[in-house]
Amino acid sequence: MAVNTLPKDFSESGALIERHWQELAAKRRLYTWLGLGLFAIAFGGSLWFANETNAGKFFDRLPHLFDFVGDMIPRDGLEIFRALFDLPSPYYDGSFKYNYPEGRHYLTDSFYVPEYFYKMLETLNIAIFSTIVGTVFGFLFCFLAARNLMPNWFVRGFVRRTMEILRAFPEVVLAGFFLAVLSLGPLPAVIAVSIHTIGALGKLFFEVVENADMKAEEGLRAAGANWIERVWFAIVPQVMPNFISYFLLRLEINVRASTIIGAVGGGGIGELLRLSIGQNHQAKTLAIVLLLFCTIVAVDQLSAWARRRLVGDQAFQLAQ
Amino acid sequence: MTKLHVSEMEEIAARHPEIFRTSLWARFRMPLIVLAAVLYGVYCWWFFAIGAVLGNANWSLAGTYLADWVSYEVRPEIRMDDHGTMKIVYPRFSPLGENPNPDWLTAERQTVTRTIEVPAAARTTAPKSTTSFMAPGAALGSAAAEAVTAAPPATETRTEDVVTRAEVTMGRSTRIEVLPGEVTVQHGDERLRVAIDGSTVTPETQPLPQWATQKRPGEKVVLSFGIAGWAEIEPDEVSIRKRFLGWANFVFDTRSPFFDKSVSEVFSLIAWGDRIDPARSNLSLAWNNILYNSEWQHLDVWTKLLQTIVMAFVGTVLATLLAFPLAFVAARNITRSWISNQLTKRFFDFLRSVDMLIWALFFTRAFGPGPLAGMSAIFFTDTGTLGKLYSEALENIDDKQREGIKSVGAPSVAVQRFGVVPQVLPVFVSQALYFWESNTRSATIIGAVGAGGIGLKLWEAMRTNSDWENVAYMVVLILIVVFVFDGISNALRSRLIGRNHH
Numbered sequence: 165m166a167v168n169t170l171p172k173d174f175s176e177s178g179a180l181i182e183r184h185w186q187e188l189a190a191k192r193r194l195y196t197w198l199g200l201g202l203f204a205i206a207f208g209g210s211l212w213f214a215n216e217t218n219a220g221k222f223f224d225r226l227p228h229l230f231d232f233v234g235d236m237i238p239r240d241g242l243e244i245f246r247a248l249f250d251l252p253s254p255y256y257d258g259s260f261k262y263n264y265p266e267g268r269h270y271l272t273d274s275f276y277v278p279e280y281f282y283k284m285l286e287t288l289n290i291a292i293f294s295t296i297v298g299t300v301f302g303f304l305f306c307f308l309a310a311r312n313l314m315p316n317w318f319v320r321g322f323v324r325r326t327m328e329i330l331r332a333f334p335e336v337v338l339a340g341f342f343l344a345v346l347s348l349g350p351l352p353a354v355i356a357v358s359i360h361t362i363g364a365l366g367k368l369f370f371e372v373v374e375n376a377d378m379k380a381e382e383g384l385r386a387a388g389a390n391w392i393e394r395v396w397f398a399i400v401p402q403v404m405p406n407f408i409s410y411f412l413l414r415l416e417i418n419v420r421a422s423t424i425i426g427a428v429g430g431g432g433i434g435e436l437l438r439l440s441i442g443q444n445h446q447a448k449t450l451a452i453v454l455l456l457f458c459t460i461v462a463v464d465q466l467s468a469w470a471r472r473r474l475v476g477d478q479a480f481q482l483a484q
Numbered sequence: 485m486t487k488l489h490v491s492e493m494e495e496i497a498a499r500h501p502e503i504f505r506t507s508l509w510a511r512f513r514m515p516l517i518v519l520a521a522v523l524y525g526v527y528c529w530w531f532f533a534i535g536a537v538l539g540n541a542n543w544s545l546a547g548t549y550l551a552d553w554v555s556y557e558v559r560p561e562i563r564m565d566d567h568g569t570m571k572i573v574y575p576r577f578s579p580l581g582e583n584p585n586p587d588w589l590t591a592e593r594q595t596v597t598r599t600i601e602v603p604a605a606a607r608t609t610a611p612k613s614t615t616s617f618m619a620p621g622a623a624l625g626s627a628a629a630e631a632v633t634a635a636p637p638a639t640e641t642r643t644e645d646v647v648t649r650a651e652v653t654m655g656r657s658t659r660i661e662v663l664p665g666e667v668t669v670q671h672g673d674e675r676l677r678v679a680i681d682g683s684t685v686t687p688e689t690q691p692l693p694q695w696a697t698q699k700r701p702g703e704k705v706v707l708s709f710g711i712a713g714w715a716e717i718e719p720d721e722v723s724i725r726k727r728f729l730g731w732a733n734f735v736f737d738t739r740s741p742f743f744d745k746s747v748s749e750v751f752s753l754i755a756w757g758d759r760i761d762p763a764r765s766n767l768s769l770a771w772n773n774i775l776y777n778s779e780w781q782h783l784d785v786w787t788k789l790l791q792t793i794v795m796a797f798v799g800t801v802l803a804t805l806l807a808f809p810l811a812f813v814a815a816r817n818i819t820r821s822w823i824s825n826q827l828t829k830r831f832f833d834f835l836r837s838v839d840m841l842i843w844a845l846f847f848t849r850a851f852g853p854g855p856l857a858g859m860s861a862i863f864f865t866d867t868g869t870l871g872k873l874y875s876e877a878l879e880n881i882d883d884k885q886r887e888g889i890k891s892v893g894a895p896s897v898a899v900q901r902f903g904v905v906p907q908v909l910p911v912f913v914s915q916a917l918y919f920w921e922s923n924t925r926s927a928t929i930i931g932a933v934g935a936g937g938i939g940l941k942l943w944e945a946m947r948t949n950s951d952w953e954n955v956a957y958m959v960v961l962i963l964i965v966v967f968v969f970d971g972i973s974n975a976l977r978s979r980l981i982g983r984n985h986h
Contacts (some may be wrong), residue, residue: 197904203545206797207797207801210797210798211798212861213790213791213794213855214791214794214795214798214854217787217854217855218851218852218855218856218936219851219852219853219936220856221851222851225850225851225852225856229850232846232849248970286546287501289528290530290836293528293532296521296525329963331925332962332963332966333959334926334928334942334959335928335929335941336928336932336939336946337946337955340942340946340947341546341946342948342954343946345542345545345549346537346538346541346542347537347541347542349533349537350533350980354532355598420592420839420840421929423713423839423841424841424844424929424930424933425929427841427928427933428932428933428943435641437841438801438933439841441845441849453838453842456842457837457839458840460837464836464837479983
């Protein structure tokens with residue numbers, strides 16, 4: 165078909181080239197359409213499957229999508245702030261729903277931290293602490309996984325596989341397992357997030373190390389430095405800005421992760437949010453959402469600012 | 485090796501003042517950062533009460549739970565009867581099936597005939613109505629009178645199969661021999677005899693060996709043999725917990741007709757055996773038995789896993805499809821309108837900053853638990869993140885191609901299609917693949933919040949603390965899926981933009 169459209173005035177070899185090009189183009193078109201077709205089938209099948217196995221069907225539920233938004237409107241706008249700062253509500257009727265002062269965290273006799281701020285602090289602490297733990301272990305392991313520093317393929321492969329497993333292991337299971345052993349509290353969440361962070365940061369770290377300039381290391385090697393000295397004086401100064409930038413990036417991710425882990429039983433603000441949505445406490449839910457939103461925006465902005473100062477614009481590649 | 489003279493060293497230092505005379509901050513920032521991290525660690529130690537929590541933790545429980553991941557226990561109980569005989573009882577859902585007869589538990593059986601006293605109530609049979617239903621009153625009256633006259637207790641002769649001696653092999657060198665009123669345990673070189681009389685347990689050797697513990701004299705003795713299992717000697721029964729490596733009844737459960745058959749037996753049954761269920765072939769029966777295995781619930785687990793995969797896939801695809809056009813609106817150099825740039829960018833920020841958790845809880849309320857909620861949560865969050873990344877990528881493109889196409893008078897759509905898209909498409913697709921990969925991982929935890937999928941099933945399995953082997957099964961499946969998808973995504977990415985570029 166393509167051959168028929170050849171203009172008449174081609175030379176023999178020109179026609180050959182043109183024909184070949186058209187063949188290639190036709191093949192490419194065929195592959196593109198095949199790929200798109202496969203993709204469409206997979207996508208359509210997925211949509212159908214998702215709708216079929218869902219508790220409520222999409223088109224049945226769509227008209228009611230915002231019903232629950234209506235349910236979430238508090239009795240007046242100030243209620244949100246009363247809930248946020250644990251101030252007594254004028255609608256208090258003895259029920260838990262309007263009992264905002266309950267849960268105040270008293271530091272002295274008269275000075276208290278509102279419940280949600282305290283829980284937010286807990287979540288933030290989970291995130292920061294486990295990011296630090298993950299960074300420390302990721303730092304220790306990444307040099308063993310980098311091709312340019314660890315010629316022994318067995319050690320390298322072992323460390324890399326371990327990191328992959330740590331990264332891919334479902335956090336829910338880690339949290340649930342340690343919840344069963346350690347009983348309630350934020351520590352299961354800390355362990356779960358830390359373990360995941362070790363794997364994730366370890367991978368990013370060793371990729372940075374593999375891209376490091378090896379000239380300094382060569383110089384130290386020529387001067388007779390041992391492995392630890394070479395790593396410490398030749399590699400670490402080069403990769404440190406990138407490491408800190410990845411630390412900050414991971415911190416952003418971990419703030420979200422520790423909120424979610426909290427919702428499955430790990431304590432912190434996530435648990436309160438899940439409970440208050442489940443119990444239809446409008447003002448409390450909105451207060452938590454507001455607090456969470458502001459915190460995440462603040463952490464993101466702070467970390468973006470610090471990263472820009474550290475490594476410039478290249479720090480904005482996202483990684484997880 | 486040459487050594488530098490002091491004056492030479494000073495000369496070098498004078499030549500490079502920027503290296504040898506740095507500010508205090510530059511010199512001490514590393515130790516300061518480390519010190520701050522350590523101090524923060526101490527604070528967190530106090531804040532989370534880590535010491536106390538770790539001290540109060542039940543570590544032996546952790547060991548048992550971990551062992552449950554890859555092994556199972558069989559729990560026969562050897563009960564003492566009043567007549568100097570014993571009975572071996574298995575729990576109702578024993579992994580050995582209905583009539584277990586394991587070779588590690590040998591029992592000497594005896595058929596005894598004995599007379600036992602039967603309480604009157606048990607012997608009274610329901611009155612047989614010989615009269616017609618037309619006169620029920622009369623019939624009932626006579627039956628009631630009959631029951632009253634039969635009240636005095638009577639005896640009955642019964643022939644029973646009883647156990648007179650049982651021996652359990654717990655390990656290569658561990659044996660528990662149970663006789664009526666006496667238990668002998670042999671573990672390595674050590675031997676322990678325990679007398680039991682229905683109300684107290686009295687070990688005959690004191691002090692007890694290391695592997696046996698008794699809290700108070702007369703109470704039960706607990707024997708632990710590590711991974712081989714443990715046993716409890718109680719006044720009237722000996723409970724055995726023998727541990728086996730592996731997953732019990734992974735393919736066929738105990739109710740299946742294929743249970744406890746070897747692989748070749750199952751194959752020959754399927755290939756040329758007579759139909760077990762006349763309604764269908766053995767192959768479909770076997771397949772059905774596997775899918776609906778009551779212990780492992782293969783079909784349900786696979787469906788839930790597929791839900792999680794679908795959640796990540798559809799969520800990412802939808803997010804990419806929406807973020808793609810919106811990014812063109814958000815990019816400064818493509819849409820030259822400050823208001824629409826800012827509006828779109830703030831919209832992305834909003835989607836991103838409302839946590840995925842909030843979206844997940846919101847959509848779970850809206851659609852009910854299931855993949856729709858999870859995929860919507862991923863869709864909303866990732867539209868924000870991808871939109872931000874895409875618009876940044878668009879703002880960094882090379883303008884020359886656009887100008888070239890504009891200069892030949894192409895319409896605006898053609899300028900984007902041929903001047904912009906070819907530059908950014910590989911990056912866009914590669915980032916979408918990256919998010920697909922990472923969402924496959926995070927979809928599990930979104931599920932646990934209530935959005936369905938394997939996460940919810942995992943959470944339910946963990947709550948009872950007794951189904952850790954099912955948790956292990958699901959974790960293995962998740963790991964396989966994550967690794968396979970990582971591989972696919974990596975392969976596609978490196979085809980798109982070459983290696984070492986993500």
